[in-house]
Amino acid sequence: MTSTSLWHPQTAMSTIEETLTVIASGQGASVRTEDGQDLLDLPAGLWHANVGHGRTRIADAVRQQMNVLETYHLFQGMANRPAIRLAERLAGLSPIPDAKVFLTSGGSDSVDTACKLARRHWQVAGRPGKRVIVSRQHAYHGLHGFGTSITGIQSNRDGYGSDSLIPETARVPWNDLAATEAELLRLGPDNVAAFIAEPIIGTGGVLLPPPGYLTGLAEMCRRLDILLIADEVITGFGRVGQWFACQRFGIEPDLLTMAKGITSGYLPLGGVLVSRRIWEPFFAETPDAPTFRHGLTYSGHAAACVAAEVNLSILEEEGLLERVLNLEPVLAQALTPLRDHETVVDVRAGTGLLAAVQLAPDVDARPVLRAAREGGVLTRLLADNSLHVSPPFVITAEEISRAADVLKSALDRARTLESA
DSSP, X not given: OOOOSOOOTTXXXXXXXXXXXXXXXXXXXXXXXXXXXXXXXXXXXXXXXXTOBOOHHHHHHHHHHHHHOSOOOOGGGOOOHHHHHHHHHHHHHOXXXXXXXXXXXXXXXXXXXXXXXXXXXXXXXXXXXXXXXXXXXXXXOOSSHHHHHHOSOGGGTTTSSTXXXXXXXXXXXXXXHHHHHHHHHHHOGGGEEEEEEOSSBOTTTOBOOOTTHHHHHHHHHHHHTOEEEEEOTTTTTTTTSSSOHHHHHTOXXXXXXXXXXXXXXXXXXEEEEEOHHHHHXXXXXXXXXXXXXXXOTTTTOHHHHHHHHHHHHHHHHTTHHHHHHHHHHHHHHHHGGXXXXXXXXXXXXXXXXXXXXXXXXXSOHHHHHHHHHHTTEEOOBOTTSEEEEOOOXXXXXXXXXXXXHHHHHHHHHHHHHHHO
16 A cells, blocks of 8 residues: 555556656756656656746746735636736737637646537527537547547546546547548537547647648538637647647637646646637627636636746747747657667657657556666656657757667667566
8 A cells, every 4th residue: 555645647556656756846858856866858747848947937927926916716707917918918829810718727627618618609509409529539638527528548538437428429530531521420510519639649649640631620620510629738839830730730720729838837727719700609799698607716817827928928039939840850850760679669750849759569668768767868658658758848959869869778778678
């Protein structure tokens, strides 16, 4: 029986005594453990440390805001100035023209908000039968009620009764437009509220969309009158070299979920960008205008919004989106040779600072993770036995090269141990 009182998310608690790593501090692209080891942070925490660790500018701004007002809620017409400022700034960056912004506490909140709003949209439009939310195999959309129900990672759905918490959902192949359209027609477009898709599937293995897939999906949703939700919790705020992946791939969704990089993890915050088609009835100045009865205590948290404002300024002032584009081929070139390793079945890279090194199904990743850590590189395992690579934007070319060398040595060592 473990002695800790802390229950770790997505963790086999029976193993916690041997796997526990306490992170004490961070600077730039690295973190330091409580026992003094410096580790290059390849996952950027959970995909979020875009501007890197140790940004005192963000901490100072948050402290200054908290000295004045920690936060005030947004319910029933209340507001705080940082939330108002941030919403205007996000609307200006949005790939959705004339967008409104619904702020949340994080990515899972954003997904639940977007799915509820999609259903509410159709109810207001007089088509309440459009309720089904369709997602893709291998997709990860958080672990709240909707996220658990629409995930394409089966292990995250198991154990909650009837295979999901919310029954009106369906999954399609992650990369097959013809199969997707066939399933949408089988379900009946009059029953489908929205299709949700990560532009690049993250936790499912960093799966890059085939050429033309996303534009084809957007066209299909328009033609069948199905809302398109872009889940940019991972890809938003520069991860692929533009503010949003939708801009890079040339699509305009109806709703866009965001979190993580919005503050680079300095405080929890998320949001949903909402198109005019959806928000307009709710903003109508008429007595019978509908209300979206959904909200979160910390929606528009003032201190978190200040963290986001400063984070966005750092991204702009330091040219970090351009830096991502410059480092994109560096990361791909460093990792691609690992594809020839006998333990590796694929390396996926080449779009922004996102990559995965997929190990063969029979390879035990635990020795690889341990060996990498001993070599000074922190990574973790994605759903398809892949090593997670999404470093902070401040990582250097030299650090990328060192990380690739350490991963190769870790793979070699793990294979040696397996053969012994």
